[in-house]
Amino acid sequence: MASNVYFADIRTNSKSNNLLSKLSELFTKAGFLDLVDKDDLFAIKLHFGEEGNNAFIRPIFVRKIVEEIKKLEGKPFLTDANTLYSGSRSNSIDHLNTAIANGFGYSTVLAPLVIADGITGKSFTEIKIEGEHFSSVKIGSEIINADGMISLAHFKGHEMTGFGGAIKNVGMGLGSRSGKQMMHATVEPEIIDEKCIGCGLCKKWCSQDAFIIDQISKINLGKCIGCGECVVTCPTDAISVQWDDAPIAIQERMAEYTLGVVKGKEDKVGYINFVLDVSPVCDCCGWSDHPIVNDIGILASKDPVALDQASADLVNQQEGHRNSALKSNFESGKDKFRGVHPEVDWTAQLVHGEKIGLGSRDYELIKID
CATH class of the missing domain: 3.30.70.20 (Alpha-Beta Plaits)
Structure with a gap:
């Protein structure tokens, strides 16, 4: 059965029909009003951007989601887990300072910031799942303690997984540091x-x-x-x-971690992808290269697999930018992510996500005005 994916394109023509108002409409049309109950401790999962990066989701968009949750009398907080590499977000102190420097302070987003896996990335809860790679996964404890979650993902290219969208934002993003290491175990x-x-x-x-x-x-x-x-x-x-099966394995492990994050709160999770500033590599880099296609819009769904599939399809329908990191596949309909990362079959995360019951690759794209 096809899942509904709601889409607001980049075009706007009035103060009452800007991207912020479209984001509010997406929140409603996608059924997210049903996710939040009074006094819910509600997580908003996003990537705060590495120091020096500028392609991450704009804080004003995040504030709009905070406002929507508060209207429903929920208690929103922004969250992410610490990184495996030694950048500016490998511990909570540096992570919070980076988030604030990138515009995610309370005065802008109107919600507190909570790092999901503690000061040093060692605060996790082990969740049992039925996966092909894992029987249990290590998830940042504070996301397990939340009542529900909205994933806000910047949809872009990624050097290991082809693209990064909802599945990567949730699975890789909320795995503890030791969990991230488990997901990367096949990469040499x-x-x-x-x-x-x-x-x-x-x-x-x-x-x-x-x-x-x-x-x-x-x-x-x-x-x-x-x-x-x-x-x-x-x-x-x-x-x-040394690619071999590394891209396949890391994507499948990432999908299984996503399954662990949402376990027990499947009916309390929504996903939004921002297909804007579609950079060729992850926001974990301390820079942002030229987008590989034009800005497209914002998509929302309760199904992360369908959402990522729809987002990838929209990107691939675009003409690619020749003055970008794209090496090939510039034409409309060609695979832009393979044009940047030819060794990576990005469909693996979607195929495995569907296989383990995370969602469906079949979708109906519903455009809002």
Whole structure:
């Protein structure tokens, strides 16, 4: 059975029909009014953006969702879990400071910020699931304690999963640091010696001190946890992933973590994808490259699989930007994510998500004015 996905395009023509008002209408049309009960502790899961990144969701959009939840007498809070890599969000202190610096302070969003897995990323609850990779998953405890959740995902390309949308925002985003390591367990980077210039950025970015710089970089795979951040940090593309089945496995594990996050609150979760500033790589990077397509709009659904499928389809229907990271597939109808990350079959997260009961790839796209 097809799931409903509601879509508001980027075009606006009046003060009463701007993107904020369209977001409110999406909230209503998608059935999110039924998610929130009085006094619910209601999580809004988003990515606050790495220091130096500017493609993350605008705080004014987040405030609109806060306002909608408050109208229903819920108690909203913004949340994310700490990162596996050593950027500006690997512990709660740096994470909160980064969020505030990027515009997510209370005075702007009108809701408190709570990091889901504690100060050092070790506060998690183990949730039993029936997955192919996991029988239990380690989820940030504060999201487990929430009564419900709205996922706000910036839909963009991703170096390990092809794209990042609702499934990645929830599954990878709310896994504890040890949970993230479990999801990345199949990823092993390798150095292309002739491309390496020995600049040391990989060593600086690595949270496990797995790199040695001796004219060129060398990796101690015994220390590597497979987070993949060195791959996008390298300025000369000298670090690649020994792909094999790594992209498939990480996507399937991510979908199973999403299943764990929503377990017990399946009827209290909604998902919104912002298909704006569709950057080629994750917002975990400390920069934002040119979007690969024009801005498209905002989509909402109670089904994360259908939502991500619809978002990907809309991106692929666009003409690609030739002055972007796209290497191929510029034409309308061609796969833009494979045009940036040709080794990654991004459908794996959707196929596995459907298989484990997370949602359906079949959808009906319902456009709102």
